[in-house]
Amino acid sequence: xxxxxxxxxxxxxxxxxxxxxxxxxxxxxxxxxxxxxxxxxxxxxxxxxxxxxxxxxxxxxxxxxxxxxxxxxxxxxxxxxxxxxxxxxxxxxxxxxxxxxxxxxxxxxxxxxxxxxxxxxxxxxxxxxxxxxxxxxxxxxxxxxxxxxxxxxxxxxxxxxxxxxxxxxxxxxxxxxxxxxxxxxxxxxxxxxxxxxxxxxxxxxxxxxxxxxxxxxxxxxxxxxxxxxxxxxxxxxxxxxxxxxxxxxxxxxxxxxxxxxxxxxxxxxxxxxxxxxxxxxxxxxxxxxxxxxxxxxxxxxxx
DNA sequence: AAACCGTGGTA
DNA sequence: TTACCAAGGTT
Numbered sequence: 022x023x024x025x026x027x028x029x030x031x032x033x034x035x036x037x038x039x040x041x042x043x044x045x046x047x048x049x050x051x052x053x054x055x056x057x058x059x060x061x062x063x064x065x066x067x068x069x070x071x072x073x074x075x076x077x078x079x080x081x082x083x084x085x086x087x088x089x090x091x092x093x094x095x096x097x098x099x100x101x102x103x104x105x106x107x108x109x110x111x112x113x114x115x116x117x118x119x120x121x122x123x124x125x126x127x128x129x130x131x132x133x134x135x136x137x138x139x140x141x142x143x144x145x146x147x148x149x150x151x152x153x154x155x156x157x158x159x160x161x162x163x164x165x166x167x168x169x170x171x172x173x174x175x176x177x178x179x180x181x182x183x184x185x186x187x188x189x190x191x192x193x194x195x196x197x198x199x200x201x202x203x204x205x206x207x208x209x210x211x212x213x214x215x216x217x218x219x220x221x222x223x224x225x226x227x228x229x230x231x232x233x234x235x236x237x238x239x240x241x242x243x244x245x246x247x248x249x250x251x252x253x254x255x256x257x258x259x260x261x262x263x264x265x266x267x268x269x270x271x272x273x274x275x276x277x278x279x280x281x282x283x284x285x286x287x288x289x290x291x292x293x294x295x296x297x298x299x300x301x302x303x304x305x306x307x308x309x310x311x312x313x314x315x316x317x318x319x320x321x322x323x324x
Numbered sequence: 325a326a327a328c329c330g331t332g333g334t335a
Numbered sequence: 336t337t338a339c340c341a342a343g344g345t346t
Contacts, residue, residue, distance in 0.1 A: 057342040098330030135344045155342045242338060254330050
C-alpha cells in the first residue's frame, strides 16, 4: 500500500535530473553524490554538467592536479569534497582499473565516501538493494512512522534498522523506493513547511494523525560571521581566482595603496578584518587539509 | 561523539 | 533581516 502509493507518486513527480537519465554513468552518479552532500540540487546542476564534459571518466580527473578540481568546484562549498573526489578518482584508477566499483564495501573505502554515499551509488548507479538513509529519508520516516516532526539530531542504529525493514525485497523495487522516499522528502515532506496537501501518503502519516506536533528540540544553528570557516572560504575564493601564487603578504596585510587595483576576492578577504592570528590559523588549516599549498612565491591551489 | 567544514536561497 | 537548511564525512 505504502510502497505502491509512493511509487505511483514518483512516476509523475520525479524531477528529470541528469544523473538519473538512462545515459548516466557510475562516475556521473558518484560525482553527483559528492556534490549533493549538504548542497541543494539547483546549485549542483551547472557544476555537475561542467565536470561531466570536462572529466567524463575518473581517469580524466585523476590526470589533473587536485587544484583543478578545486578551481572548478566553484562556490559549491565544503571544498574538501573536491579534493576527496579527486582522491577518489585516483583510487578508482589505481585500485579498480578506472571503473567505479559497485559494491558497498569497495565504495565505502574510497576517500570522502561514507555510508550514505556508498549506499546511494551502489543503488542508483548499479541497481543494488541498499539501505539508503539521507536527511530526506530520515525526516520522512520520522514523520510517517514515528509521528515526530524531525528525526533525532544524529543518525541512530534504530533508524537504519527501520529503513532496512521498510526496504522492498526486490532489488529494482528497492532502488525505486529509495529514490521515491528521498524525492518525497525533497519536494513535499520538507523540513521547514511541508506541503502535506500534496502528500500521496497523508492518510498514513503518524505525524499528521498526531496533529503535527512541534519538534521536541531546537536544531543548533551553525555560526558564520567571524568564524574560521568564513576566513577559509574567503582565502579559497582568492586562490581559485588567482592565476599565480599569492604572496603571503598580500593575504596577511591589507594593501594600503590599492592604486594598482586589488582583485575583488582579495578585497573581500581583507574586508573581513580577521585578526592576524585567525588568518594564520585559517591558512594553516587549508594547508593541512590539502586545499592549498605553499611555494616560495606564495600560496596556491595544490598543483 | 561533538565539532568542524562553505555557500547562497528562502521565509 | 536573521536564521534555517541543503542527497554528509571526518576527526
